[in-house]
Amino acid sequence: MAPVRRSGPGTWLFLLPLAAPLLHVALSVEPISMGIAIAAASAITGYISFPELYCGRLVECCRVEEPLNGTALQNDLKEKLFGQHLAQEVIYRALMGFMSNDNPKKPLALSLHGWTGTGKNFVSKIIVENLYPAGMKSKFVHLFVSTVHFPHNNLLSLYKDQLQSWIRGNTSRCARSIFIFDEMDKLHPGLIDSIKPFLDYYENLDGVSYRKALFIFLSNAGGDLINRRMLELWNEGRKREDLELRDVENVLSVGLFNNKNNGFWHSALIEKNLIDYFVPFLPLEFSHVKKCVLAELRHRDLEEDEELASRVAKEMTYSPKEQKLFSDKGCKTVAAKLSLHL
Incomplete structure (x- = not known):
């Protein structure tokens, strides 16, 4: 071979x-x-x-002009993503607007933030599968995990060169390339700025256009800011559905820019407004965790059991300690917890 x-x-x-x-x-x-x-x-x-x-x-082809099935995307977001009304709305509108534009001014850049287990990786998978049938296995989808691909501080200069070369080479082969950066909260500050030219408003760089590419950043950073706002809403007697994007988007961008412990610290991507949407993922409550258990049962081709789902959801830990409102791990350990009951 x-x-x-x-x-x-x-x-x-x-x-x-x-x-x-x-x-x-x-x-x-x-x-x-x-x-x-x-x-x-x-x-x-x-x-x-x-x-x-x-x-x-x-073979798998790069079909740049392939239209996005908005109905399928919307159904996937509504039926598979629990408790995230903001993410559902923002991601749907952002993708539909971007994909229907034959001549976008810049690539689409989405930054997803929230506690672990709230659905950031899952929604990335939904996005990818709606654009490429092969999903995460597609040769036009490129996943970078900071702790795996960029582990050493002393190799920062080399990482920058390699990252630029990788993006340039793959986008020249397929304009509709997708680049996903996971664990942005563990990325070396400054590394992400090496991709600034590719996210800017240039028609092309050295003969390559990046305007139809898609960049997705995933991070736990900002999760505490989102959770604090959610707790404020609860104390005011308001529902989580009352939270709007404008309530947290600016707080997120400012908080990330000034936080030394994440890859966006003093980042030119934020300073130059090259991130199109900061998408907050809200902490999950008991009802959402229960839905995750039921979804896992369906995934295993097992009969849905409301009583079993409630038992598994109750075994998760919740915070704050007094109110026990939000699942500490979201739905991340649901599959493992469920296996103990089967």
Whole structure:
């Protein structure tokens, strides 16, 4: 097997022995012969277009002009993401507006913030799967985890060069590339500024346009600010659905910019307003954790059991100690807790 290309930091993508000859044949057949073959196949199996046959069955293609199915995205956000009315609304509007714009002024940059287990990674997966059927396995989706890919402080200069080269190379191959940065709260301050040119309002840099790329930043930083605001709402007798984006977005950006313990500390991305949306993920309550348990039962093809779901949800720890309002780990350990009861 021969390596074809890097599919992610530190990994190589290989062609299987049987797949390589088939792909070689498909790529080497002249267009007329391929057309005859498709016509013959269509007569037997029904109409199949060349892009559908080639991109859907032979290889994964970068289909920049592929429209986003807004109904499917909206359903996924509503049915799979619990207790996050702000994230549902903001992400839906942001993606629909960006994907329907044939000539965006800059890439879309989303920064997702909140406690662990509130759904940041999960919603990233939903976004990716609605853009690329292969989901996180797509060769056009690139995940960076700060503690894995950028672990050493003394290699900061090297990381900056490698990160710029990786983004430049992959975007030149596919304008609709997706870059996800996880654990931003553990990223070395200053490293993320190396991608500032790619997020700015440039038509192109050295012949490459980054305007149709998507950048997603995930961080626990700011979670305490969001939770504090939620507790204030509760003390005022208001519902969580009363919280609006404007109530926390500015507090988030200012707090992140001035916090030394996260990758956005004094970041030019915030200073130059290159982050399009700071998306708050609210702390989950008992009812949301219970929904997570029921969803996990469905995922395991088991019958939904309200009593069991309540028992598992009650075993989670909640804070503050007096009110016990918010799940300390969100839905992160639900699967493990459920397994103890099955």
